[in-house]
Amino acid sequence: MLASSLVDTSALWKIVAAGFAGGAGVVIAFGLVLLGTSRLGEARNGGAAARSGYVLLVVICGAFCVAALIVGFVAMTKK
């Protein structure tokens, strides 16, 4: 009872979820961008399918990072 009156648990869980999605999510997505770029460089003489796969990985994960950045800016203007 005391704890629930002192802590807004609903907001707390939202922060935990958003923190993991934004924080850990961006770190993982950015790491995958680097990994994809690295493998793309190594696969220049490889198959087209592998190259397309790495390009797709870089584009999707890069878009996730950019989207997270935009959400961050929007959150900043709302506070």
Added chain:
Amino acid sequence: MGSELLLVIVVVVALAFDFTNGFHDTANAMATSIATGALKPRVAVAISAVGNLAGAFISIKVAATIATGIVDTKAITLTLVFAALIGAIAWNLITWALSLPSSSSHALIGGIVGATLAALGSGAVKGHGLVTKVIMPALFSPLIAGLVAVVGTFVAYKLVAAMRSGQARRGYRLGQIGSASLVSLAHGTNDAQKTMGVITLALIAHGDLSSQHFSVPLWVKLGCGLAIALGTYIGGWRIINTMGNRLTEIEAPQGFAAESSGASVILASSYFGYPLSTTHVVSGAVIGSGLGKRLASVRWGKAGQMAGAWILTIPGAALIGAGAWKGADLIGAADAGPVVIALLAAALAGALYVVTQRTPVHAADLDRTDSSTTRAERLPQDAPAGAAA
């Protein structure tokens, strides 16, 4: 109401607090980028200064909360605001001299609480609000940021293992510039606005502005933005050294994970209306990044000192704020009290600066961009727990 001279003193002291806030908190955004060699120290603080300046103009909601949402503007006097700021500045300078990161926001809140207690008694302080909006978030925020950073760092190193090390280091260093800039911008929107709120509160108390039709004058925005940016550019090298080098050894993937985790938790909490300290969040994230790479690579002795400073911040700043109010009240005679206290505080700040110059930390000491061996390694270090393992 107060005199014109007292209003000028309050504005100058508020800008001085903003300046100390800037150099005290530069580490939050840039310590890891400097520690990993992603940026030269001077370039890092310049980027952070621009981010803080820009952030000051993004919104005025934090300023509105400080000016009209926390205290009864009718009960506030200019002397009370002055004493609160003296408490906050003094705590910022003491912790800077001790090279300890601590929350400037909590120092300001502590100063306000202390001065209010001394001036108006315990009935004027909203105890429940203090616990729910300040103390509880202070307990949770480093834990959340730390946990996010542990996961982020752990996964980042799994990915690094699949890449060439040079490529990974370059990539994460580049990423660090972006994540650190975001933290700087977020810091500007939050901390520069706090001082705007304090100055606006003083203008309301003086009768120059109405609390009914809240607005922040352009000169206040500009002054606060420039003060925090200048403070940031000066660079709080002592605290940057603690955050970047003395908590844990940081590599580029850890730095990126710490900054990204910190930024996401700060922004998420702001969005959901949960006020957090940037310092607590980023410190938690830095410790988490140390744990995520290798358990027990954190220097717990230094982390313990920081936690001690965090616990003492509100009571410490409150005590000084209360003392400043009592001192000004005892001297009395209209503006004479604040003038004498301000001069005394400036003299003590100067003396503290002289003392810190016996063990100075400069930007060049922290530069890791040119080689892996830097003067930072010759600065006093603490042995990590389990270092022998």
